[in-house]
Amino acid sequence: xxxxxxxxxxxxxxxxxxxxxxxxxxxxxxxxxxxxxxxxxxxxxxxxxxxxxxxxxxxxxxxxxxxxxxxxxxxxxxxxxxxxxxxxxxxxxxxxxxxxxxxxxxxxxxxxxxxxxxxxxxxxxxxxxxxxxxxxxxxxxxxxxxxxxxxxxxxxxxxxxxxxxxxxxxxxxxxxxxxxxxxxxxxxxxxxxxxxxxxxxxxxxxxxxxxxxxxxxxxxxxxxxxxxxxxxxxxxxxxxxxxxxxxxxxxxxxxxxxxxxxxxxxxxxxxxxxxxxxxxxxxxxxxxxxxxxxxxxxxxxxxxxxxxxxxxxxxxxxxxxxxxxxxxxxxxxxxxxx
Amino acid sequence: xxxxxxxxxxxxxxxxxxxxxxxxxxxxxxxxxxxxxxxxxxxxxxxxxxxxxxxxxxxxxxxxxxxxxxxxxxxxxxxxxxxxxxxxxxxxxxxxxxxxxxxxxxxxxxxxxxxxxxxxxxxxxxxxxxxxxxxxxxxxxxxxxxxxxxxxxxxxxxxxxxxxxxxxxxxxxxxxxxxxxxxxxxxxxxxxxxxxxxxxxxxxxxxxxxxxxxxxxxxxxxxxxxxxxxxxxxxxxxxxxxxxxxxxxxxxxxxxxxxxxxxxxxxxxxxxxxxxxxxxxxxxxxxxxxxxxxxxxxxxxxxxxxxxxxxxxxxxxxxxxxxxxxxxxxxxxxxxxx
Numbered sequence: 001x002x003x004x005x006x007x008x009x010x011x012x013x014x015x016x017x018x019x020x021x022x023x024x025x026x027x028x029x030x031x032x033x034x035x036x037x038x039x040x041x042x043x044x045x046x047x048x049x050x051x052x053x054x055x056x057x058x059x060x061x062x063x064x065x066x067x068x069x070x071x072x073x074x075x076x077x078x079x080x081x082x083x084x085x086x087x088x089x090x091x092x093x094x095x096x097x098x099x100x101x102x103x104x105x106x107x108x109x110x111x112x113x114x115x116x117x118x119x120x121x122x123x124x125x126x127x128x129x130x131x132x133x134x135x136x137x138x139x140x141x142x143x144x145x146x147x148x149x150x151x152x153x154x155x156x157x158x159x160x161x162x163x164x165x166x167x168x169x170x171x172x173x174x175x176x177x178x179x180x181x182x183x184x185x186x187x188x189x190x191x192x193x194x195x196x197x198x199x200x201x202x203x204x205x206x207x208x209x210x211x212x213x214x215x216x217x218x219x220x221x222x223x224x225x226x227x228x229x230x231x232x233x234x235x236x237x238x239x240x241x242x243x244x245x246x247x248x249x250x251x252x253x254x255x256x257x258x259x260x261x262x263x264x265x266x267x268x269x270x271x272x273x274x275x276x277x278x279x280x281x282x283x284x285x286x287x288x289x290x291x292x293x294x295x296x297x298x299x300x301x302x303x304x305x306x307x308x309x310x311x312x313x314x315x316x317x318x319x320x321x322x323x324x325x326x327x328x329x330x331x332x333x334x335x336x337x338x
Numbered sequence: 339x340x341x342x343x344x345x346x347x348x349x350x351x352x353x354x355x356x357x358x359x360x361x362x363x364x365x366x367x368x369x370x371x372x373x374x375x376x377x378x379x380x381x382x383x384x385x386x387x388x389x390x391x392x393x394x395x396x397x398x399x400x401x402x403x404x405x406x407x408x409x410x411x412x413x414x415x416x417x418x419x420x421x422x423x424x425x426x427x428x429x430x431x432x433x434x435x436x437x438x439x440x441x442x443x444x445x446x447x448x449x450x451x452x453x454x455x456x457x458x459x460x461x462x463x464x465x466x467x468x469x470x471x472x473x474x475x476x477x478x479x480x481x482x483x484x485x486x487x488x489x490x491x492x493x494x495x496x497x498x499x500x501x502x503x504x505x506x507x508x509x510x511x512x513x514x515x516x517x518x519x520x521x522x523x524x525x526x527x528x529x530x531x532x533x534x535x536x537x538x539x540x541x542x543x544x545x546x547x548x549x550x551x552x553x554x555x556x557x558x559x560x561x562x563x564x565x566x567x568x569x570x571x572x573x574x575x576x577x578x579x580x581x582x583x584x585x586x587x588x589x590x591x592x593x594x595x596x597x598x599x600x601x602x603x604x605x606x607x608x609x610x611x612x613x614x615x616x617x618x619x620x621x622x623x624x625x626x627x628x629x630x631x632x633x634x635x636x637x638x639x640x641x642x643x644x645x646x647x648x649x650x651x652x653x654x655x656x657x658x659x660x661x662x663x664x665x666x667x668x669x670x671x672x673x674x675x676x
Binding site for chain 1: 412422452599624
C-alpha cells in the first residue's frame with residue numbers, strides 16, 4: 001500500500017499538491033467544494049500529516065522529555081503515570097530517558113534535547129548532577145525545564161519536591177520513640193539537595209533527642225548494588241552495630257532487609273527499619289515495612305502541569321518556585337516496639 | 339544566547355547558509371579549508387542539526403516507540419531497561435506509551451505512530467487486542483513492529499515470548515506435588531495468546547494429574563484492582579475454597595496475598611501460591627513468594643535487536659518468527675508442603 005501523503009491525495013483527486021495542502025489548512029483561496037472533497041478523502045484514507053514537516057513549520061514537536069535516574073523504582077514508575085496523565089490530556093508525546101545515575105549520560109541526553117526535539121523537559125537528577133555545565137546550558141536554552149523529586153538548587157525554575165527535611169526528622173524520631181538508640185542512615189551520593197535535606201532531618205533529630213552522632217553510621221551508597229550490599233553488611237557485622245536504620249532510598253531499605261536476613265538479625269527486635277518507599281508490597285514484606293511514602297502520582301502531575309503552563313507562555317521566563325507536596329509516615333511492623 | 343543553527347554559523351563565518359550546510363554534509367563542491375572552518379566552529383558552539391529537518395531529509399526519525407499495557411510492573415520496567423540498552427547502542431531515542439490495558443487507547447497510539455514519527459515499534463498488547471483493525475493497519479504500514487511478551491498471533495512478524503505453556507504446566511504441577519488439590523487460576527482477559535497458553539498448561543496439568551477441572555476456579559480479572567480484589571475475595575470466602583493458586587499476572591498474586599491476610603488464611607498451610615512475577619522483593623514477602631520468573635531484560639533486548647535488524651533492511655519483509663526465552667520456577671515458602 002502506498003503511504004498516504006499529500007502527493008497521494010493530490011493524485012487521487014487530480015489536484016495540485018499545493019491545493020491539497022491549502023485545502024487541509026482551510027486556506028481562504030480554496031473553494032468549499034474542493035475542501036470538502038479533500039477532507040473526505042483524507043478521512044477515508046486516514047491521512048496523518050507528517051509530524052516532522054509540521055514540527056518544522058510550527059517550531060513545536062508536541063513532545064516532552066522525561067529524564068530519570070532509573071525506572072525499576074516504584075516512585076518513578078508511579079510518577080511517570082502522573083506525568084503521562086497530564087501529557088495525554090494536552091495531546092503531547094512523552095519521551096523517556098534513563099540516566100542510570102550516570103552523570104555523563106545525563107549530560108549527553110540534555111545536549112541531544114536542546115535542538116528542538118522536545119518542547120520541554122521534566123527532570124529528576126542523577127546523583128552528582130549539581131553544579132555541572134549541562135544544567136547551565138539547559139537554563140540558557142529556550143527549552144523550559146521543570147525538576148521533580150531530585151531537583152537542582154542552582155537552576156532557577158519550577159521544582160516539585162516533598163517535605164524532605166521534615167520527613168527525615170519524622171522517620172528518625174519515630175525510630176527513637178520505638179526504642180532505637182544507634183540509628184544508621186543509608187543514602188545515595190550526598191550532593192543532591194533532597195538527600196542533604198533528608199540527612200539534615202536525620203541529624204537534627206539525633207541531636208535533639210540527645211543521641212550521639214556517629215559518622216560511621218552514615219553509609220553513602222552508589223549505583224552498584226553489590227558494593228552497597230557489602231557496605232551495609234560491614235555496618236551490621238560490627239560489634240557495635242546499629243539498632244535502627246533509616247533508608248533514604250527504597251532499594252537501600254530492601255538491601256537492609258537482605259543483610260538482616262543473612263546475619264539472622266530479627267526485624268524489629270534487633271534492628272528497626274524505616275525507608276522512603278512507594279513499594280506497593282511494603283505491607284506484605286516480612287515484616288511489613290514502615291515507610292515514608294511520597295505522593296508520587298501527584299508529584300508527576302504537578303511537575304507536568306507546571307511545564308505545560310510554561311509552554312503556553314513561551315515568552316515568559318520560568319518562575320523560580322518550589323512546590324512542596326507532603327509525604328506520609330506509614331507505620332508498620334518493621335518499627336514496632338520490643 | 340542565540341540558538342546555534344545554520345544561520346548563526348553562517349553569520350559568524352560570513353558565509354552563505356547553503357555553503358555551511360554543504361560543508362557540514364561534506365559536499366565535494368566546498369573547499370577543504372572552508373569545511374575545516376565550519377566544522378571547527380560547529381564543534382566550538384556545540385551545533386546540533388535540527389532533528390526534524392534531518393528526519394525529513396533522511397526519512398528517518400532515529401526514534402522507536404515502545405507500547406506497553408502498564409509501567410508500574412516489574413516485568414515491564416526491567417524489559418524497558420533491556421530495550422533501552424540496545425536502543426542506546428544504536429543511537430536511537432525511545433518513546434514510551436502506556437495503554438493502561440485500554441484497547442481504544444492502544445488503537446489511537448498506533449494510528450499516531452504510522453505517519454513517520456518513529457522508525458519502528460516494540461509492542462506488548464493490552465488485554466483484548468487480538469483481531470482488531472489497528473494491528474492490521476500496523477502490518478499494512480511500512481513501520482516495522484516486533485511484539486514481546488503479550489504478542490499477536492494474527493500479525494506476521496518477529497515475536498519474543500517465554501515458554502508460556504510449559505511454565506503454566508510446571509507451576510500447576512508444582513502446586514499439586516506440594517499437596518494442593520483444588521487449584522485456582524487467576525488471569526487477565528483470556529483472549530491474549532500468552533494467557534491462553536498459560537491456561538492451557540494449567541488445565542493439562544490438572545487433567546493429567548487426575549484432578550477435577552472446575553470452571554468456577556478460573557477467575558478472569560480486568561484493569562480494575564478493586565473489582566479483582568472482590569472477585570478473589572468471593573472465591574476464597576466460599577465453603578469449598580481453593581487450596582492452591584496460580585496467578586498468571588504479578589499483581590494478581592499480590593491481591594491473593596492481601597485476600598488471604600484479610601481472611602486469616604495461612605500461606606502455605608491453608609493456601610499455596612505461585613505467580614508469574616519479576617518482583618524484586620518476592621523473597622522478602624511474608625511468606626516468600628514462589629515465582630515463575632521471566633528473563634525480562636533479555637526479552638527486551640532480543641525484541642529490540644530484532645527490530646534494529648529489520649531497520650537495517652528496510653526493503654525486506656519482516657520474518658514471521660517466534661523467539662522463545664525460558665522462564666524459571668523459583669521455589670520459595672509460599673508453596674512449601676504442609
